[in-house]
Amino acid sequence: MQIQVPTPILDDLKCRQNIALMAEKAHRYGLCFRPHFKTHQSRAIGRWFKRVGVQCITVSSVQMAQYFADEGWRDITIAFPVNPRQAAQYNLLAERVQLNILVTDVDALRQIIPFIRRQIGIFIKIDTGAHRTGVLPDDIATQAALLSMIEAAPMLNFRGFLTHAGSAYRARSAHQIKETHVQSIALMKKVADRWKAHYPHLIISVGDTPTCSVATDWQGVDEIRPGNFVTYDLMQVQIGACTFDRIALAVACPVVAKHSDRSEIVVYGGAIHLSKEHIELDGHSVLDEWTGLPKGTKIYGLPVRFDDQLRWQLPGQEGSYVRSLSQEHGVIVASPELFDAVQPGDLIGILPVHSCLTIDLSEQLYTPTGSVLETM
Amino acid sequence: MQIQVPTPILDDLKCRQNIALMAEKAHRYGLCFRPHFKTHQSRAIGRWFKRVGVQCITVSSVQMAQYFADEGWRDITIAFPVNPRQAAQYNLLAERVQLNILVTDVDALRQIIPFIRRQIGIFIKIDTGAHRTGVLPDDIATQAALLSMIEAAPMLNFRGFLTHAGSAYRARSAHQIKETHVQSIALMKKVADRWKAHYPHLIISVGDTPTCSVATDWQGVDEIRPGNFVTYDLMQVQIGACTFDRIALAVACPVVAKHSDRSEIVVYGGAIHLSKEHIELDGHSVLDEWTGLPKGTKIYGLPVRFDDQLRWQLPGQEGSYVRSLSQEHGVIVASPELFDAVQPGDLIGILPVHSCLTIDLSEQLYTPTGSVLETM
Numbered sequence: 092m093q094i095q096v097p098t099p100i101l102d103d104l105k106c107r108q109n110i111a112l113m114a115e116k117a118h119r120y121g122l123c124f125r126p127h128f129k130t131h132q133s134r135a136i137g138r139w140f141k142r143v144g145v146q147c148i149t150v151s152s153v154q155m156a157q158y159f160a161d162e163g164w165r166d167i168t169i170a171f172p173v174n175p176r177q178a179a180q181y182n183l184l185a186e187r188v189q190l191n192i193l194v195t196d197v198d199a200l201r202q203i204i205p206f207i208r209r210q211i212g213i214f215i216k217i218d219t220g221a222h223r224t225g226v227l228p229d230d231i232a233t234q235a236a237l238l239s240m241i242e243a244a245p246m247l248n249f250r251g252f253l254t255h256a257g258s259a260y261r262a263r264s265a266h267q268i269k270e271t272h273v274q275s276i277a278l279m280k281k282v283a284d285r286w287k288a289h290y291p292h293l294i295i296s297v298g299d300t301p302t303c304s305v306a307t308d309w310q311g312v313d314e315i316r317p318g319n320f321v322t323y324d325l326m327q328v329q330i331g332a333c334t335f336d337r338i339a340l341a342v343a344c345p346v347v348a349k350h351s352d353r354s355e356i357v358v359y360g361g362a363i364h365l366s367k368e369h370i371e372l373d374g375h376s377v378l379d380e381w382t383g384l385p386k387g388t389k390i391y392g393l394p395v396r397f398d399d400q401l402r403w404q405l406p407g408q409e410g411s412y413v414r415s416l417s418q419e420h421g422v423i424v425a426s427p428e429l430f431d432a433v434q435p436g437d438l439i440g441i442l443p444v445h446s447c448l449t450i451d452l453s454e455q456l457y458t459p460t461g462s463v464l465e466t467m
Numbered sequence: 468m469q470i471q472v473p474t475p476i477l478d479d480l481k482c483r484q485n486i487a488l489m490a491e492k493a494h495r496y497g498l499c500f501r502p503h504f505k506t507h508q509s510r511a512i513g514r515w516f517k518r519v520g521v522q523c524i525t526v527s528s529v530q531m532a533q534y535f536a537d538e539g540w541r542d543i544t545i546a547f548p549v550n551p552r553q554a555a556q557y558n559l560l561a562e563r564v565q566l567n568i569l570v571t572d573v574d575a576l577r578q579i580i581p582f583i584r585r586q587i588g589i590f591i592k593i594d595t596g597a598h599r600t601g602v603l604p605d606d607i608a609t610q611a612a613l614l615s616m617i618e619a620a621p622m623l624n625f626r627g628f629l630t631h632a633g634s635a636y637r638a639r640s641a642h643q644i645k646e647t648h649v650q651s652i653a654l655m656k657k658v659a660d661r662w663k664a665h666y667p668h669l670i671i672s673v674g675d676t677p678t679c680s681v682a683t684d685w686q687g688v689d690e691i692r693p694g695n696f697v698t699y700d701l702m703q704v705q706i707g708a709c710t711f712d713r714i715a716l717a718v719a720c721p722v723v724a725k726h727s728d729r730s731e732i733v734v735y736g737g738a739i740h741l742s743k744e745h746i747e748l749d750g751h752s753v754l755d756e757w758t759g760l761p762k763g764t765k766i767y768g769l770p771v772r773f774d775d776q777l778r779w780q781l782p783g784q785e786g787s788y789v790r791s792l793s794q795e796h797g798v799i800v801a802s803p804e805l806f807d808a809v810q811p812g813d814l815i816g817i818l819p820v821h822s823c824l825t826i827d828l829s830e831q832l833y834t835p836t837g838s839v840l841e842t843m
Binding site for chain 2: 093095096103126127129151152153154171173174175176177180195196197198202222223224227257345346347348349350352353357359363366367368374415417418419420422434436445447450451
């Protein structure tokens, strides 16, 4: 493959290993593994999940549910609060798949109920600390209101309670992730205990890559929905969810200029290829140690070198990082070794801060062995 | 139009007015108007430029040049440092358009010269303070080296010097933008004076929306290449390049949940619709005044309400702002008025921080009158 423009390279070996490890973990703890497909958005990668026995999936939009339904997936949870404007789409999807949706708001549920014409499963979203959305664990009134509305709606079938422990993204070590996880599942258990008498088969569904990667206590949990682990990224390294060698995605960027006065390399590869997501070093993560950069440094990616097979070399380049991204340009602060090693026309790989957004910007992923994986 | 999902709404009246004003300004100062099409990436909007007499354009990639060449544009500058890996594409483009490319690095130029088979115009990029890329104004040695290589290359025709005064993005008022502009064009004039004896027809090309929007001193400048002004955005307001009422883009987002305990509204509309670009209030811009929010607040967009014609109401909602974006969710901190006024199922418009990235994430733009404008 002759790479001419910024090109996302998926290390298929690492990716399939990440999938196998998570599937094995779910199996070991007796958890239903319902991976979130919003990270990869690829039917080809979906097939790798099928091969390790996965049968039910999570997506973040109706469009994504349609894409994977077309590919034969028959049990799909849309893990996004029910959107009253998409009732017709939910009905169409529920004609061909076992569809689950999510609710967090009484008014949103009230609005959509009259338009639901197919049997649809429904989860109540619980906010265990992320404060993005969800019903608070102690908000019994809202939980009761939602449950009685669901009860009265002949087409809606209550499935259980679901959370996304987004607060795990504030962690800086596996230990801190585990603490968040323990708190989160304790809150979920409390909610479950409250309603179990009425709903003995209710499901407790928890998600997120950080907790699913490192936690070992799964008491009371029925289902996990991690997504990002399929490739991981720098943010997961910062949180403490994975080591660098688990990152399975790098964007290959042609070098177009070098500036020796400030030891910077300019690559073709910008915000429209990597996304504008960044990390700020805070002195508390392995990323600080690894890069050796001062607290407060903003990082838009880390450079790596490819070998002849387009697999990348770790441990990367100490002191080197992507300091800015504009629409098409990436500016890399380069260590003396990196600066001397590359010339215009060479490729530099950039490990992304947030692989979900990077893949969303890609139409295809390329593997080192030359396969092309289409994405949504 | 029944909006179901996050949908970018282009106020075509404002957009065409922005185009007309900039074309008129270029005309008034006797400047060649070569607008940057990377912001809108739309053949339909391109046609609006044709109607005000624009004949030559700027793009940021080979792919974008091909797209607009297909639409009949015949004079195109790719304002991105020459990429040695795309020589074949430059040749193909130069078969059908008057193509200009950009150079900043001696090694990159040396690599590509043997592969150029068509007549191509070339600009030398000058760094007047943005420090992204470009030759420093006082780096006579590099300028001379590039010029003599170009001179010796039969297929390359030196066109002039080009800069992007990216440092204008650090401004917080029209006055500060003008200061940056005056410094930038003074440096360009110095470079031009140095080489004018050898190249009496050299072009001085400057760009960027902030300076082109507010500057009134254009001595020595031949060409302007602004792009973002076509829609403007919150970043331009923060810089001091425009007022709120010039923003011609808002993403219509369905409300999916309300959280009264923290006066927050959750919308369907996230980083894959708006991009992860944010602004941090610093106490120095009109955005601070307008929002009334404390210094240090990070803003991912500002909410507006639509009228029945999908045009939005200004001055927006004091104290309201988008505080976070995840992949599909947007979380809006809402003033009491905004919080009470909207319900799940309603639409909220979000003025984007960076319209170039928002449009790059869109396949189509919708106008209030129901037109659909395809983008690249």
